[in-house]
Amino acid sequence: MGLLLVFLAAVLAFGVSTVSGGGAGLLLLPVLGRVVPTSNVPAALTVGTAVSTLSKLALFWRHIAWAVTRRFVPGAVPGVLLGAYLLKYLNPLYLEVLIGLFLLSNLPAAFKRSQPADEAATSERAGWLKLSIIGFLAGFLSGLTGAVGLLFNKFYFRYGLSRDEVIATRAANEVLLHGIKLLLYLYLGLLTGPAWRAGAVVAVAALLATAGAKRLVKYLSESLFQRIGYGAMALSGLFMLASAGQELRTTENLRATTHIFGGDLEITGWWRSGSVTLELEIDDSPAIEQPVIFAELPPPAQAEVQRVQQGRPLIKLEEVWKLNDHYYEAYFNEKGRIKSVNIRE
Known part of the structure; x- marks a missing residue:
């Protein structure tokens, strides 16, 4: 056939x-x-x-x-x-x-x-x-x-x-x-x-x-x-x-997805086992984000995540790049709502 x-x-x-x-x-x-x-x-x-x-x-x-x-x-x-x-x-x-x-x-x-x-x-x-x-x-x-x-x-x-x-x-x-x-x-x-x-x-x-x-x-x-x-x-x-x-x-698992997370529009591109996310915030400039795990954070950032966690479940961590800016973002589950905190070294 x-x-x-x-x-x-x-x-x-x-x-x-x-x-x-x-x-x-x-x-x-x-x-x-x-x-x-x-x-x-x-x-x-x-x-x-x-x-x-x-x-x-x-x-x-x-x-x-x-x-x-x-x-x-x-x-x-x-x-x-x-x-x-x-x-x-x-x-x-x-x-x-x-x-x-x-x-x-x-x-x-x-x-x-x-x-x-x-x-x-x-x-x-x-x-x-x-x-x-x-x-x-x-x-x-x-x-x-x-x-x-x-x-x-x-x-x-x-x-x-x-x-x-x-x-x-x-x-x-x-x-x-x-x-x-x-x-x-x-x-x-x-x-x-x-x-x-x-x-x-x-x-x-x-x-x-x-x-x-x-x-x-x-x-x-x-x-x-x-x-x-x-x-x-x-x-x-x-x-x-x-x-x-x-x-x-x-x-190659090449694909793209869009969804609302924490009130922001996220466009995620997937390739093989990795991904990169473009986040569009209503009141801020666009940002490029990439998922990271806690062990990959620099020691100062790890300490800051532990300090602000305050017993809340950690949902995910992302490394964020903006124009003239770079930091990490931690997402916590706060009584059923998603709460994000910017983590700087």
Whole structure:
């Protein structure tokens, strides 16, 4: 059932990808995350997207903007090597949250009037250094997550490439990176059986979707193509944020809660076994609080807590930071009501 879901999602994602200039990988990240382990998702995705990239090269070869590719690839190769290496040490979910926010920020561009290609080309042509830096970033992020090509769609649009040139040039820029990533994932032991199976399903779906969508591309105007591209970026960002947020909530206990405590509004953020609280008081400045235990207090603060306790049950202790101020706060149960006392060293 899981692989069937991957197949259906991949057909839709690669169909959208072909008519929007990319984004299938980002749309598939949440789906693959439910079928294979998180660390194997980039590997499974790369298997499928590599096949899709090769099919796009075959279909759009004559539209490749080689001037861009010659500058893009030399920076991308070391980037993808570094990204794939760090995959074993970094959790890509946090990176997906940042990427998702950036992609979602492109939503307004989907409703703006597109800049003419020749005008964009005149104003946004980049030199060797800028293209190499963009290539390095694309390779690095791709090595960590498996697919971020859509992240750089804005660059291709502003560089003045036509719709066919965007599809072809992106494929030319990424085909070598996919090959390098596959070798690295294989070496790092990330191309497991489930990753190969999911990747093969994605590959078959990619071939079918790309061939079918190729006929549709020629009917799209340059303006509509760009609008669809920006819309796909925003949609991918929304998918990534929802998926990464749910995964972080499950694996890292990342969550937030709000409640009224002692008459003040407290917003608490949880991560793993720790938490940080933002307290909003009606008649005072905001404060950042973190729970502490009595043994962690400095000796003077411990003595002060014992002095003011006066036999009342101690509910909790917090370390408090305010603008130009730092102290501890002790909460006591005083005849069924919560009483707080500021403790200073």
